[in-house]
Amino acid sequence: MKSVVVYYSHTGNNRYLAEKTALALNSEAIEIHPRFSAFPFLVLSSLTKLSSGIRKIDKDFSSYDSVILCGPIWMGQIVSPLNDFLKKYISQINRLHFITCCGSKDSTKEDKFGYSHVFRKLKEMIGKKAGLMEAFPIELILPAEDKENDQAMMEARLSDRSFNEEIKARLEAFAGKLTAS
Numbered sequence: 001m002k003s004v005v006v007y008y009s010h011t012g013n014n015r016y017l018a019e020k021t022a023l024a025l026n027s028e029a030i031e032i033h034p035r036f037s038a039f040p041f042l043v044l045s046s047l048t049k050l051s052s053g054i055r056k057i058d059k060d061f062s063s064y065d066s067v068i069l070c071g072p073i074w075m076g077q078i079v080s081p082l083n084d085f086l087k088k089y090i091s092q093i094n095r096l097h098f099i100t101c102c103g104s105k106d107s108t109k110e111d112k113f114g115y116s117h118v119f120r121k122l123k124e125m126i127g128k129k130a131g132l133m134e135a136f137p138i139e140l141i142l143p144a145e146d147k148e149n150d151q152a153m154m155e156a157r158l159s160d161r162s163f164n165e166e167i168k169a170r171l172e173a174f175a176g177k178l179t180a181s
Contacts, residue, residue, distance in 0.1 A: 001065045001066060001178070002027075002063070003027045003068060004028050004029075004064045004067055005019075005021050005022040005028070005067075005070055006031075006032060006057070006067055006068070006069055006070070007031060007032065007070035007071055008031070008034070008070075009031075013156075013157060014070050014071050014100065015031070016157075016158040017100075018070040020171060021070065024171060024175040025068070025179070030057060032054050032055075032071070032081045032082070032084075033055040034080070034081045035052060035054060035055060049077075051083070051084050051087070052081060053084060054081055054084045054085055057085075061089050062092040064093075064094065066096070066097055066131065067089075067093045067097070068098075068099060068178070069099075070098075072100060073100050073113075073118050076112055076113035076117055076118060078118055095129055096129050096130060098131075098132075099134050099136065100118075100136065101137075101138060102115055102135055102136070103137070103139075103154075106139075109135065115135040115137075119133040132178060134170065134174045136171070139153065140167045141167060
């Protein structure tokens with residue numbers, strides 16, 4: 001299966017996840033660059049679903065069996081650079097899978113701002129092209145005493161040091177399902 005990982009990352013967590021995923025799948029990783037990268041503007045455009053615009057990506061996505069889209073979820077919404085990517089390139093994509101490193105926890109995935117809610121919206125948006133969707137909650141890398149600490153959650157970063165067995169197993173399972181499909 002020929003795949004490519006396309007990602008947007010504000011803090012670096014989703015960049016790290018995208019690069020690890022690309023490595024696991026022996027794929028290329030391509031970064032989405034928004035035209036305007038000011039954080040307040042990106043949050044506002046994500047919440048209002050207004051386009052922030054992205055720079056052109058010089059790839060023919062139809063030449064891939066699968067595109068793995070990777071990026072954050074903010075306040076229960078897929079971020080505007082990912083939405084803009086989908087609007088611009090969905091017609092070229094054969095199968096789209098989505099992964100996210102997010103603040104949403106497994107225990108709250110069904111809540112209003114939970115990742116399951118975002119997965120459902122994304123599946124509705126892309127229809128038959130929708131593939132696997134997996135969350136890598138940032139809480140997985142936190143010690144037990146910090147799992148309810150919002151500040152620790154905001155400051156946590158994926159890295160070679162923090163990429164623990166639980167998150168590795170989740171990535172291996174995702175990659176295994178993807179290559180088996």
